Amino acid sequence: MTSLSPSLDELVDALRRLPGLGPRSASRIAEHLLSQDRERALKLVSALDRAVKNVKHCELCNTLTDDAVCPICADTSRDHSKICVVESPADQRVIEETMTYRGLYFVLMGLISPVKGVGAEDLRLAKLWERLKSDPAVREVLIATPYTPEGDATAHFIAKAVASVAPQVRVTRLARGIPAGVELEYTDANTIAGAIFARR
Amino acid sequence: MTSLSPSLDELVDALRRLPGLGPRSASRIAEHLLSQDRERALKLVSALDRAVKNVKHCELCNTLTDDAVCPICADTSRDHSKICVVESPADQRVIEETMTYRGLYFVLMGLISPVKGVGAEDLRLAKLWERLKSDPAVREVLIATPYTPEGDATAHFIAKAVASVAPQVRVTRLARGIPAGVELEYTDANTIAGAIFARR
Ligand SMILES: [Zn+2]
Ligand SMILES: [Zn+2]
Numbered sequence: 001m002t003s004l005s006p007s008l009d010e011l012v013d014a015l016r017r018l019p020g021l022g023p024r025s026a027s028r029i030a031e032h033l034l035s036q037d038r039e040r041a042l043k044l045v046s047a048l049d050r051a052v053k054n055v056k057h058c059e060l061c062n063t064l065t066d067d068a069v070c071p072i073c074a075d076t077s078r079d080h081s082k083i084c085v086v087e088s089p090a091d092q093r094v095i096e097e098t099m100t101y102r103g104l105y106f107v108l109m110g111l112i113s114p115v116k117g118v119g120a121e122d123l124r125l126a127k128l129w130e131r132l133k134s135d136p137a138v139r140e141v142l143i144a145t146p147y148t149p150e151g152d153a154t155a156h157f158i159a160k161a162v163a164s165v166a167p168q169v170r171v172t173r174l175a176r177g178i179p180a181g182v183e184l185e186y187t188d189a190n191t192i193a194g195a196i197f198a199r200r
Numbered sequence: 201m202t203s204l205s206p207s208l209d210e211l212v213d214a215l216r217r218l219p220g221l222g223p224r225s226a227s228r229i230a231e232h233l234l235s236q237d238r239e240r241a242l243k244l245v246s247a248l249d250r251a252v253k254n255v256k257h258c259e260l261c262n263t264l265t266d267d268a269v270c271p272i273c274a275d276t277s278r279d280h281s282k283i284c285v286v287e288s289p290a291d292q293r294v295i296e297e298t299m300t301y302r303g304l305y306f307v308l309m310g311l312i313s314p315v316k317g318v319g320a321e322d323l324r325l326a327k328l329w330e331r332l333k334s335d336p337a338v339r340e341v342l343i344a345t346p347y348t349p350e351g352d353a354t355a356h357f358i359a360k361a362v363a364s365v366a367p368q369v370r371v372t373r374l375a376r377g378i379p380a381g382v383e384l385e386y387t388d389a390n391t392i393a394g395a396i397f398a399r400r
Binding site (some may be wrong): 003004005006007008010011013015017018019020021024025027028029030031032033034035036038040041042043044045047048049050051052053054055057058064065066070071075088089090092093101109119124173185186 | 202203204205206207208210211213214217218219220221224225227228229230231232234235236238240241243244245247248249250251252253254255257258263264265266270271272275288289290292293309312329351385386
C-alpha cells in the first residue's frame with residue numbers, strides 16, 4: 001500500500017512506542033496535531049527538546065529534576081533523618097501534595113518485577129545504600145511502594161537490605177489503608193495522609 | 201509546592217493536552233521518556249518536527265500528505281469517477297487496506313457534532329462541492345462515515361448537499377454490516393470490504 005505521508009507514518013510510529021499508546025491512539029494524536037493544532041505540536045517539540053536537555057536524575061535521591069541536586073534534597077529545613085522510598089516522581093508528587101511528610105525521598109524509577117524482567121540491580125539502589133552507610137543522620141526509611149505483588153517484592157527486598165547495610169535505621173512502610181492492588185498515584189491524598197500517620 | 205523540575209512539568213502539561221491523554225498517562229509517558237528512553241524522546245522530537253514541516257492537506261482530497269497533491273489523487277490508474285468520503289486519514293487507510301476500493305477520497309478531518317460544536321462549515325466541504333461542480337467525470341459519492349449519531353448527521357448533510365450541488369451524482373453509503381455505534385477505524389477489514397460491495 002502506498003504511503004500517503006511517510007512523515008506522518010514516522011510520527012505515528014514514534015508515538016505508538018510510548019507507554020500506554022496503541023497504534024490507534026497514536027494515529028488519532030498525530031492527525032490531531034497535524035490537522036488541527038500545529039501550534040500545540042510545536043509546543044510539544046520544544047517542551048520535549050528542553051526536557052531532554054534539562055532534566056536529570058538528582059545526585060542524591062534519583063528523582064527527575066532540572067538541578068544537580070533537587071530542591072527537596074537541598075532544602076535544609078526538611079527533616080533529613082527520614083527517607084521515603086517511592087516508585088516514581090509522580091508518586092513523590094502525590095505524597096508532597098498531602099503536606100504531611102517533611103522528610104527526604106529516594107525515587108526508584110521502577111519496581112522489582114520478575115514478569116517485566118526488572119531485578120533489584122536495575123533500580124540504582126547503590127546510591128541509597130551509600131547514603132545510609134555514610135550519613136548517620138538518617139534514622140528511618142519509609143517504604144511507600146504500592147501494595148501490589150511488585151510493590152511488596154520491592155518493599156521486602158529493601159527492608160532486608162537496609163537491615164543488613166544499616167541495622168540502626170528503622171524501616172517502616174505506608175500503612176495499609178491504601179487500597180490493595182491499586183497504584184499509589186491513583187490514590188487520593190486523604191488516604192495517603194492517613195497511611196503516613198499510621199505507618200508501621 | 202516546589203516544583204522539582206519545571207522542564208518536566210512543562211512536558212507533562214504539553215502531553216496532557218493531547219487527545220485521549222489524562223494527567224496520569226502524561227506523567228507516565230514523560231517520566232518514561234526522560235528516565236529510560238532519551239533516544240526515543242529525541243526520535244519523537246525529530247519525527248514531530250519533520251511532520252509539522254512536511255505534512256500538509258492534499259489540495260484535492262484534504263487528506264494528510266507530504267505532497268501538494270497526494271499519491272492517490274495523482275494516480276491516474278485509479279477510478280476518478282468515485283469519491284469516497286471518510287472522517288479521517290486513519291479511516292482512509294483502513295479502507296485502502298481492504299483493497300476493494302479503487303476510487304478517490306475526500307477526507308473530512310472530523311464529523312458534524314452539535315455536542316462538540318462542530319458544524320458543517322468546519323469540515324472544509326467547499327473543496328468537495330467545487331470538485332463535483334467542475335469535474336463531470338465524478339459519478340458517485342460513497343459516504344463512509346460511521347453509523348453513529350455524528351456519522352449519520354454528517355452523511356445526511358452531505359447527501360442533501362450533493363443532491364442540490366450536483367444532482368447528476370449518485371450518493372451511496374457503506375452498507376450496514378459495520379456494527380452500529382463503533383468507529384470505522386475499529387472495524388476489521390472483512391466487514392468493511394463486505395460493506396463496500398453491498399453499498400446502497
Ligand atoms: Zn533529590
Ligand atoms: Zn488527495
